[in-house]
Amino acid sequence: GAVVSQHPSWVICKSGTSVKIECRSLDFQATTMFWYRQFPKQSLMLMATSNEGSKATYEQGVEKDKFLINHASLTLSTLTVTSAHPEDSSFYICSASFAGGTDTQYFGPGTRLTVL
Amino acid sequence: GQQLNQSPQSMFIQEGEDVSMNCTSSSIFNTWLWYKQDPGEGPVLLIALYKAGELTSNGRLTAQFGITRKDSFLNISASIPSDVGIYFCAGQPSKSSGDKLTFGTGTRLAVRP
Numbered sequence: 284g285a286v287v288s289q290h291p292s293w294v295i296c297k298s299g300t301s302v303k304i305e306c307r308s309l310d311f312q313a314t315t316m317f318w319y320r321q322f323p324k325q326s327l328m329l330m331a332t333s334n335e336g337s338k339a340t341y342e343q344g345v346e347k348d349k350f351l352i353n354h355a356s357l358t359l360s361t362l363t364v365t366s367a368h369p370e371d372s373s374f375y376i377c378s379a380s381f382a383g384g385t386d387t388q389y390f391g392p393g394t395r396l397t398v399l
Numbered sequence: 400g401q402q403l404n405q406s407p408q409s410m411f412i413q414e415g416e417d418v419s420m421n422c423t424s425s426s427i428f429n430t431w432l433w434y435k436q437d438p439g440e441g442p443v444l445l446i447a448l449y450k451a452g453e454l455t456s457n458g459r460l461t462a463q464f465g466i467t468r469k470d471s472f473l474n475i476s477a478s479i480p481s482d483v484g485i486y487f488c489a490g491q492p493s494k495s496s497g498d499k500l501t502f503g504t505g506t507r508l509a510v511r512p
Contacts, residue, residue, distance in 0.1 A: 287441075317499060326402055326487060326502045327442070376441045378500075387432060388500065390441035 285311045287379050289391035296367055297399055304362045304394045306377030312357035313379035317388065318350075321374040333360050367398040405488055405503035413511050418475040420486060420506040428490030431464050431471040432500070436485045445486075446473070480510050 286309040296302050306316055314335050319327040331352050333339040339352035351363040360379075364371055374395055378388040405422045412418060422431070430449055434442035446457050448464035448471060455462055461474045471488055488503035 289441075326505050328402075328502075329499055332499055374439075378441075387444055387447050390434075390443070393439070393441045395439070 285309075285379070285381075285389040287313075287377065287389045287391040289375075289377060289394050291394060292392065293395040293397075295397045295399065298368055299366055301363055301365045302367055302396060304364075304375055304377075304396075306360045306362070306379065306391055308358045308379040308389070311379075311381060313360075313381065314357065315380045316354055316360040317378045317380075318352060318360075318362050319376045319378070321376060321393075323374075327376060330362075364396065367396070369398045372396055372398045403488055403490055403501055403503035405506055407506060408504070409507040409509070411509045411511065412478055414478060414480060416478055418478055418482070418508060419472065421470060421472045422488030422490075422503045423470045424490055424501075425469070427468040428501075429468065429493050430491035430498075431462070432489040432491065433460075433462050433471070433473045434487045434489060436487060436505075438484075442487060475508075478508075478510050480512055483508060483510050 288307045290305045316333045318330045320330050321327045329342050330345045331339045331341045333352050333354040335354050335357050341347045349365055354360040374393050376393040378390045380388045403422050403424045432447050433445045436442040446455050446462040451468050452466050453464040459476045463472045486506045489500040491498050491500050
């Protein structure tokens with residue numbers, strides 16, 4: 284199956300700093316990538332949908348100026364958490380899908396963000 | 400955001416037992432998916448369902464797409480210790496992989512050897 288990687292797998296940062304998380308599709312071209320956030324013992328909540336070359340579409344309640352998404356190529360999307368605060372500590376997971384197919388989304392392994 | 404109702408929330412069973420869990424929605428989905436998530440990892444797709452009434456198996460797993468398109472069921476037969484994890488259903492409005500998923504609340508499965 285298709286492989287999606289995320290980097291870093293975990294990060295610890297100080298409050299007020301910015302953190303960038305990368306999501307890569309390793310063996311396919313992904314026209315659409317999705318970013319999810321998962322708090323402990325909870326489900327995955329979609330944050331935004333990212334299409335290559337265009338602006339991301341954010342879900343209601345997700346601040347686009349705080350969670351910057353860039354999908355500059357068909358194999359890479361980045362999520363930058365700006366001015367991170369402890370309440371942003373969470374498990375961030377991306378997924379990627381093939382262009383125009385009925386194939387499913389493939390999920391990355393997740394990035395654990397801890398803001399001190 | 401919207402979440403699908405999944406039940407039970409958790410199950411603690413004996414190895415070898417069968418497991419059933421279900422997922423319901425107030426709205427229609429045209430694709431239902433079942434995922435398993437191990438601690439600290441991303442979800443892994445188990446079964447995808449694309450047609451109302453469809454019954455699909457993957458080894459010891461069987462899932463069904465409800466006729467009303469508002470629910471789905473997952474059964475695991477003869478459970479083994481490695482079945483431990485969190486199982487999530489997910490609904491998608493269309494059959495396109497570019498469509499966003501709505502996840503269920505999850506069922507946490509523990510298996511006693």
